[in-house]
Amino acid sequence: MIYFYNLLLLILCYLSEINSARILGIIPTPSISHQIVYRPIWKELSQRGHKVTVLTTDPINDSSLKNLTEIDLSFSYDLYNNKHNFSDKIDKLAGKPLEMVNAIITMNADICDEQLKHPKVKRLINDPNEHFDVILVEILQPCMFAFAHRFKAASIGVVSMDAQSAAYDSVVNPTHPILNPDFMLPLAGKLSFFERVFSVVISNVMRVYEFLFIIPINDKVIRENFGDDYPSCKDFIQYLDMLFVNVHPILSGIRPNVPAVVNIGAGLHIQSPKSLPEDLKSFLDNAPSDVIYFSLGSNVKSKDIIPSTRQIITETFAELPYTILWKFEADSLPNQPKNVKIMKWLPQQDVLRHPKIKLFITQAGHQSIEEAIFSHVPMVVMPFFADQEGNAKRIVLKDIAVKVDHKELTKESFKSSILEVMENKKYRENVKKLAELLQDEPMTGLEKAVWWTEHVIRHKGAKHYRSAAIEMPFYEYFLLDVIGFLLLVLFIVIYVSVKMSKLVFKVIFKLCGGEKPKFKRH
Structure with a gap:
């Protein structure tokens, strides 16, 4: 009998090994908001028996995940914060979308080059015995798609927010510049005539810009690190098997999708509730009034906003009859009001779940918006760059937020916006209804991401979902x-x-x- 059970165990282990796959995940952007979206995917795939290797700037470092190997690229934060000083550029390039895109692309290509030169990454590239069945790559970094060619593996593009028009173009997904403006543009809802003109012109300028600048700069990085005989990254991207987009159509806007596009939002990164640190819990529990939570996320830092704007914010907070919890990255806040508590880091999801939190003042990052919605907390949004302006406009149209402009901020406008959301019940009622809509789905985002990844593994790609339009010349x-x-x-x-x-x-x-x-x- 013991022999029989041992034999059965060996057979099960053998079958498990057959059904497992080798998966490479590449998320090179040095931003925790980009990384946390994919952590549930790596965990679930590894727990299902797949051997998962991830290139990441923010490793999970969970020893219980035996099938998960992480290559730590956290040094990239030094390039982001010091060499390129991107936080400073965010304020300087506000309202200049093409210059902002240029700064992001140049920085990303430089970071990609340094990451590919990392000893562990070079060992991965040069190991003749290494192989992978499928590669999931953050599509914001085209140079990393060279790994798909290196390992002759199926490839899935992933993005932690909405995808840029060029990403949708790669699978020939419809990208209507009026109905679905590029996510980098500050547009949403019904566009005016001049907004429509702006969207059409800029969308096509960005396509030309991609061809003339983005592709060549990434090709240079690829050939320096993989070899002169490598094709262009444009070829890799055009042969994507699938594109995972971390948005929900209710939030991002309804658009027709080809089968190769899978929406894995919303709330993919939302974790189970955890207890707050004791000091923070005590502060919130004993707050003498309702609490407003203020955070500008991981890329925009409160300590770096211009002093005049910061002064307006602190003066406004001092006049409010509420307690303020502010994520502020420095040791001290000049002229800090008595009703304001600053902390360098906060467990945002669990802070937003606390019953005393009644308002979230945010930069309108995609993950922050989802966390607020799932916690039923309305918002005042203060967008700075990239997708934040468009995100802000979309949730204002949903009547769950009020928008303020940090460039033209006054104490009167800021205060009236805060009081409007705090005192008008419609915002809290609407955000609760929206949360219920987003969660009324047959499958969670995680279940969809895992199922379709394994579908690609089972069928060695997903060319059967490939649009015939990919082979068409543009004039056809x-x-x-x-x-x-x-x-x-x-x-x-x-x-x-x-x-x-x-x-x-x-x-x-x-x-x-x-x-x-x-x-x-x-």
Whole structure:
């Protein structure tokens, strides 16, 4: 009997090994908001028996996950914060989308180059015995798609927010510039005429910019680190098997998706409730009033906003009849009001769940918005860069937030916005209804991400969901040849009709005696 059980155990282990796959995850962006979205995916895939290797700037470091290997790229934060000083550029380049994109692309390419030169990453690239069945790559970093070519593996593009138009283009997903403006543009809802013009022009300028600048700078990084014989990253991206987008259509806007696009939002990164640190719990429990939570996220730091804006914020807080909990990254806050408590770091999801929190003042990052919605907390949004302006406009249209402009902030406007949300019940009622809608789904985002990843593994890719439009030249896709042909036919018909009319007129003229018809003048 013992022999039988041992044999059965060996058979089960063997079958498990057969059904497991080797998965490579690459999330190179040095920002915790980008990393936390994928952690549940790595955990679930590894717990299902797959061997998962992840290149990440923020390792989980969980020894219980035996099938998960992490390559620590946390040194990238030094490049982000010091070499490129991106936090400072956020304020300087506000309202300049193309310059902001240029700064992001240049920085990302430099970071990618340094990450590929990391000893453990180079060992991975050069190991002739290494292989992977599928690679999940953050699509914001095109240079990293060279790993798909290196390992001849199926590839899935992933993005922690909405995808840029170029990403949707890679799987030939419809990208209507009026109905679905690029997520980097400060547009949402029904656009005015000039907003429509702006969206159409900038969307196409960004496509040209990608071809002339983004692709070449990433190709240079690829050939320096993988070899001169490597194809362009554009070729890798165009052969994506799938694209996982961490948005929910109710939040991001309804758009038609090809089967290769899988929406894995909303709330993928939301964790189970945990107890707050004792000092923080005591502060919130004993607060003499309702509490407003203020955080500008991980990329925009409160300590770096310009002094005049920070002064307006502190003066406004001092006049409010509420307690303020402020994520402030420095040791002290100049002119700190008595009703304000600062902390360098906070467990945001659990802070938002506390019953005393009645308002969240946020930069409108995608993950922060989802955390507030799932905690039923309305918002005052203060966007700074990238997708934040568009995110802010979308949730204002949902009546769960009020937007303020940090560049034109006044004490009066800031205070009235805060009081509007705090005192008007509609915002809290609407955010609760929205949370219920987002959660009324047949599958969670995590379940969809894992199921479709394993689908790609089982079938060695997902070319069966590949749109036929990928193989079309642009003139066929945009019907230019058909339109040209129809215009030519129309021209010929009109030309022949005119000629025939003249001929008929001449015949009638001759039959009438050759005299031109005379008309009496009145």
